[in-house]
Amino acid sequence: MNNLLIPNPKEAESIHIIREVAAQFERPVLLFSGGKDSITLVRLAQKAFYPAKIPFPLLHVDTGHNFPETIEFRDKLVAELGLELIVRNVQDSIDQGKVREERGRYSSRNSLQTTTLLDAIEEFKFDACIGGARRDEEKARAKERVFSVRDDFGQWDEKNQRPELFDMLNGKIHVGQNVRCFPISNWTELDVWEYIKTENIEIPSIYFAHEREVFFRDGMIWTANEHVFREPHEEVMVKMVRFRTVGDMTCTAAVLSEAVSLDDVVGEIRESTISERGARIDDKRSEAAMETRKKVGYF
Amino acid sequence: MDIQGRKLIKIATAGSVDDGKSTLIGRLLYDTKSLTTDKIEAIERSSKQRGYDYLDFSLATDGLVAEREQGITIDVAHIYFNTEKTNFIVADTPGHVEYTRNMVTGASTSQVAIILIDARKGVIEQTYRHFFIANLLRISHVVVAINKMDLVNYDEETFLKIKSDFDVLVEKSDFSEDQITFIPVSALKGENIASKSEEMPWYVGNTLLDHLEVLEPEDLQESSVARFPIQYVIRPKTEAFHDFRGFSGKLYGGSLKVGDEVTLLPSLNTSKIKSIHFFDQEIDEAAPGSSIAVTLETEVDLSRGDMLVKSSHVPQSEKQISATICQVNSKALRVGAKYILQHGVNRVLAKVDQIEAKIHTDFSGTEETDQLKLNDIGKVRFRLSKPIHFDSYKDNKSNGSFILIEEGDFDTVSVGFID
Numbered sequence: 060m061n062n063l064l065i066p067n068p069k070e071a072e073s074i075h076i077i078r079e080v081a082a083q084f085e086r087p088v089l090l091f092s093g094g095k096d097s098i099t100l101v102r103l104a105q106k107a108f109y110p111a112k113i114p115f116p117l118l119h120v121d122t123g124h125n126f127p128e129t130i131e132f133r134d135k136l137v138a139e140l141g142l143e144l145i146v147r148n149v150q151d152s153i154d155q156g157k158v159r160e161e162r163g164r165y166s167s168r169n170s171l172q173t174t175t176l177l178d179a180i181e182e183f184k185f186d187a188c189i190g191g192a193r194r195d196e197e198k199a200r201a202k203e204r205v206f207s208v209r210d211d212f213g214q215w216d217e218k219n220q221r222p223e224l225f226d227m228l229n230g231k232i233h234v235g236q237n238v239r240c241f242p243i244s245n246w247t248e249l250d251v252w253e254y255i256k257t258e259n260i261e262i263p264s265i266y267f268a269h270e271r272e273v274f275f276r277d278g279m280i281w282t283a284n285e286h287v288f289r290e291p292h293e294e295v296m297v298k299m300v301r302f303r304t305v306g307d308m309t310c311t312a313a314v315l316s317e318a319v320s321l322d323d324v325v326g327e328i329r330e331s332t333i334s335e336r337g338a339r340i341d342d343k344r345s346e347a348a349m350e351t352r353k354k355v356g357y358f
Numbered sequence: 359m360d361i362q363g364r365k366l367i368k369i370a371t372a373g374s375v376d377d378g379k380s381t382l383i384g385r386l387l388y389d390t391k392s393l394t395t396d397k398i399e400a401i402e403r404s405s406k407q408r409g410y411d412y413l414d415f416s417l418a419t420d421g422l423v424a425e426r427e428q429g430i431t432i433d434v435a436h437i438y439f440n441t442e443k444t445n446f447i448v449a450d451t452p453g454h455v456e457y458t459r460n461m462v463t464g465a466s467t468s469q470v471a472i473i474l475i476d477a478r479k480g481v482i483e484q485t486y487r488h489f490f491i492a493n494l495l496r497i498s499h500v501v502v503a504i505n506k507m508d509l510v511n512y513d514e515e516t517f518l519k520i521k522s523d524f525d526v527l528v529e530k531s532d533f534s535e536d537q538i539t540f541i542p543v544s545a546l547k548g549e550n551i552a553s554k555s556e557e558m559p560w561y562v563g564n565t566l567l568d569h570l571e572v573l574e575p576e577d578l579q580e581s582s583v584a585r586f587p588i589q590y591v592i593r594p595k596t597e598a599f600h601d602f603r604g605f606s607g608k609l610y611g612g613s614l615k616v617g618d619e620v621t622l623l624p625s626l627n628t629s630k631i632k633s634i635h636f637f638d639q640e641i642d643e644a645a646p647g648s649s650i651a652v653t654l655e656t657e658v659d660l661s662r663g664d665m666l667v668k669s670s671h672v673p674q675s676e677k678q679i680s681a682t683i684c685q686v687n688s689k690a691l692r693v694g695a696k697y698i699l700q701h702g703v704n705r706v707l708a709k710v711d712q713i714e715a716k717i718h719t720d721f722s723g724t725e726e727t728d729q730l731k732l733n734d735i736g737k738v739r740f741r742l743s744k745p746i747h748f749d750s751y752k753d754n755k756s757n758g759s760f761i762l763i764e765e766g767d768f769d770t771v772s773v774g775f776i777d
Binding site for chain 1: 366394433434435436437438440445447459460462463466467589590592593594595596598599602604606607608613634635636637638639641642643644645647648649650651662686698700702703755756759760761763767768769770773
């Protein structure tokens with residue numbers, strides 16, 4: 060018998076990156092949102108260190124407006140894999156007067172997460188934050204490095220990035236700086252879905268079609284819920300929907316869908332003509348929305 | 359091959375500011391239906407705002423606000439698209455003054471280079487420079503896309519003239535003729551991009567997309583000998599895996615299998631591969647490119663930065679090396695300067711002994727210099743604090759390249775290709 064391993068090049072690259080993070084930094088952390096990209100990261104990290112445990116904790120910045128299904132899923136995953144989970148709450152940052160709750164029609168806690176994240180980085184002295192951002196998500200992300208150095212204020216200087224040559228990653232930094240690390244930079248949304256399917260990875264139920272109370276605004280489907288601002292004339296109805304990204308309720312739009320299995324979802328993504336971030340309300344604000352948020356430390 | 363059975367091809371693009379490179383990529387995305395409805399709408403909106411009477415596909419790839427304002431790309435952007443059979447990653451690199459740094463960066467992770475030429479201008483100095491970099495990095499395959507054929511009436515003579523001018527360059531390089539393919543295209547009109555041009559019946563070759571699809575990753579991968587740099591030592595210290603010591607890393611150049619006689623560097627100790635692990639599977643053999651963990655028959659001292667190789671093919675170990683350097687930072691490289699040299703995942707200290715020459719990237723020879731500035735390429739000799747275990751870049755890319763990190767801001771300032 061000779062079983063030969065032919066690598067999936069994107070998976071092998073991601074595992075290589077995750078091992079570099081563990082080797083080059085003293086206090087790495089994996090930013091975990093409960094979304095499919097961070098769940099994929101957890102699987103890749105398992106593969107990188109097996110049979111040892113993942114040698115860094117997960118950090119969840121909880122806006123308080125997460126879908127309950129996501130939180131349930133998070134706690135189950137952490138328990139099953141015996142991982143260390145740190146949770147920091149946007150509500151605490153609000154209570155401490157560090158940020159102010161947005162008001163009105165498009166109010167969201169999404170951008171408030173940045174302050175809570177930066178505080179957590181300082182509190183735990185994290186020097187590397189592993190995130191599930193992909194370059195295909197948005198134009199400004201296309202130029203993001205795999206290792207992206209941030210200053211004490213979490214700021215990203217897109218004109219002064221370290222070039223990344225071959226597989227060599229340079230994570231050398233000074234005290235106070237930290238590095239954002241993106242192991243699945245080169246994956247597309249379809250890659251992630253097909254990987255979840257092939258690996259049979261469990262994901263939160265809201266990624267599959269379910270009945271939900273929603274309302275329509277600006278051509279998008281919003282969750283009807285006490286956390287989401289709604290005008291009196293915006294009518295609530297029950298629809299079969301699913302989510303393509305899982306973020307804060309206030310900035311994640313649903314899509315009409317009948318996809319109840321991973322096969323259905325992968326099929327739907329393949330046929331899809333709306334890009335993933337098209338369902339992110341926060342990016343619709345302006346063409347350069349993402350880049351502006353990144354410069355101030357948004358993940 | 360990825361999990362879906364699709365192959366992965368990595369492409370770097372090079373062209374000068376007005377060659378229409380962004381338009382070409384936008385066109386590839388559009389014709390492969392990789393642009394989603396909302397992106398097409400955004401392009402339509404932006405094109406209209408600017409008063410264009412055509413769809414400006416370059417808007418699909420120009421990423422940052424500063425670039426959109428200037429209308430030029432300033433960095434390496436990664437773009438993804440796929441067909442039924444193939445996944446593509448494009449490293450889009452700009453063609454203006456900082457092109458050397460950016461193109462070297464983009465090309466370092468690519469197997470194929472597309473060099474764009476404006477049919478009205480023909481082979482210009484920039485073309486020389488782009489081809490020089492493709493040659494320096496030993497890119498496996500070059501596509502010369504002669505663009506804007508619509509502006510020269512789809513004239514065959516123009517195409518042939520450019521091809522013969524380019525062939526002069528090919529002769530000066532290390533490329534063989536079958537590594538280079540010429541295709542006449544119009545990115546703006548979509549001629550010979552995804553569909554065959556009716557305007558150019560004289561061209562009998564493949565369209566650009568068809569050509570990229572027939573390339574096979576195996577043919578583009580270098581076949582060399584196995585190099586396994588140790589990234590991280592896995593010690594679970596659990597009951598089930600009490601004595602497990604897995605040496606993890608990414609395998610380059612050739613395959614490794616259970617039972618292989620191996621030599622460990624720098625100790626020169628020898629051992630045998632006991633097992634190879636990929637997650638919870640034990641495998642007999644791993645192909646190059648695999649991220650694996652191996653265990654050895656004997657207790658050995660092996661840690662991050664060390665290297666495991668087959669005893670039949672041991673690399674060179676030297677404290678003095680000579681390399682071609684490309685300067686990728688505005689801080690110049692000077693004689694006497696000290697750097698951290700990162701070779702794969704291993705770091706040593708390096709001192710610049712001598713700058714032998716600056717190399718002209720237009721194939722016109724060399725000149726003497728006492729420093730290498732941003733975007734310069736030169737021959738440099740280094741002295742190292744400890745030996746590194748390397749191959750010549752021409753024999754093994756991953757084990758023949760390194761970066762230099764300066765000790766102030768820890769910026770990556772140079773990339774080196776070992777002689």
